[in-house]
Amino acid sequence: MSDQITPVIGLIGGSGLYDIEGLEDRRWERVESPWGEPSDELLFGTLAGVRCVFLPRHGRGHRVPPSELNYRANIDAMKRAGCTEILSLSAVGSLNGDLPPGTFVIVDQFIDRTFARKKSFFETGCVAHVSMAHPLCPRLGDALEAAARDVGLKYKRGGTYLVMEGPQFSTKAESELYRAWGCDVIGMTNMPEAKLAREAELCYATVAMVTDYDCWHPDHDHVTVDAVVKVLLENAGRAKDLVRAVVPMLGQPRGACPAGCDRALDAAIVTPPEKRDPALVAKLDAVAGRVLRAA
Ligand SMILES: CSC[C@H]1O[C@H](OP(=O)(O)O)[C@H](O)[C@@H]1O
Numbered sequence: 001m002s003d004q005i006t007p008v009i010g011l012i013g014g015s016g017l018y019d020i021e022g023l024e025d026r027r028w029e030r031v032e033s034p035w036g037e038p039s040d041e042l043l044f045g046t047l048a049g050v051r052c053v054f055l056p057r058h059g060r061g062h063r064v065p066p067s068e069l070n071y072r073a074n075i076d077a078m079k080r081a082g083c084t085e086i087l088s089l090s091a092v093g094s095l096n097g098d099l100p101p102g103t104f105v106i107v108d109q110f111i112d113r114t115f116a117r118k119k120s121f122f123e124t125g126c127v128a129h130v131s132m133a134h135p136l137c138p139r140l141g142d143a144l145e146a147a148a149r150d151v152g153l154k155y156k157r158g159g160t161y162l163v164m165e166g167p168q169f170s171t172k173a174e175s176e177l178y179r180a181w182g183c184d185v186i187g188m189t190n191m192p193e194a195k196l197a198r199e200a201e202l203c204y205a206t207v208a209m210v211t212d213y214d215c216w217h218p219d220h221d222h223v224t225v226d227a228v229v230k231v232l233l234e235n236a237g238r239a240k241d242l243v244r245a246v247v248p249m250l251g252q253p254r255g256a257c258p259a260g261c262d263r264a265l266d267a268a269i270v271t272p273p274e275k276r277d278p279a280l281v282a283k284l285d286a287v288a289g290r291v292l293r294a295a
Pocket residue numbers: 013014015057058066089090091092187188189190225228
């Protein structure tokens with residue numbers, strides 16, 4: 001790996017975030033992936049001179065539900081587009097009375113309760129096990145915290161995001177269970193996204209923007225799409241302020257990630273070179289070419 005990396009900032013916009021206005025030299029471009037169709041074209045551009053690539057997670061027009069997103073194609077396409085890191089901007093419900101709607105949580109843990117999604121790039125013919133002990137990049141978290149402070153956001157550093165399958169919202173018993181587990185926020189999308197970003201050796205961070213109290217709070221109505229949309233339109237403006245502040249911080253040439261996100265595959269692949277399936281190895285080119293080509 002060369003000493004200095006010129007970052008390309010990947011941005012994945014969730015519900016309510018389908019564009020990044022203010023991006024200069026902008027162009028929407030289709031990126032082909034051997035893993036299928038990404039949610040939409042990718043928006044390429046620059047912010048304060050820093051190269052950025054934006055993907056609306058559900059596609060423009062919010063066409064694709066959480067369980068049907070092609071998470072593998074999305075992450076693979078962002079890596080092929082040159083992204084070195086990904087910031088996920090997502091709407092969530094609050095499971096914690098100290099995190100009211102409007103709060104931005106810089107997540108540091110996940111509990112993955114999804115069950116109907118493709119969660120790995122590695123399959124029969126090339127097996128790998130990456131560490132997910134610390135699923136989010138602390139270097140990105142530091143920058144997001146500094147930017148959130150600069151733009152005066154109501155934010156919390158650290159918090160556990162429970163990822164449910166959806167698309168229906170939770171039952172009250174589920175909501176209470178996740179609260180008892182110590183979860184702070186709930187959403188439907190950031191897994192397997194974070195797992196796949198780790199396998200693709202991309203630094204990944206989540207800004208979870210609280211829109212509602214799910215269905216556990218005795219003093220608040222249970223969540224509805226109307227309520228979520230109302231708050232997320234307010235959150236979306238603040239999210240764009242955050243992006244404008246954080247991108248210049250992250251865009252400076254840098255060394256390798258101190259947390260090792262960009263070397264996650266160094267000791268992860270179990271299948272020896274002579275037993276690997278050449279077709280799968282070819283498909284893994286963008287995600288894992290760094291280690292596979294070295295073999
Ligand atoms: C529109 S409410 C439920 C929907 O919003 C969140 O999406 P995203 O994470 O992409 O912002 C949640 O995960 C659900 O997909």
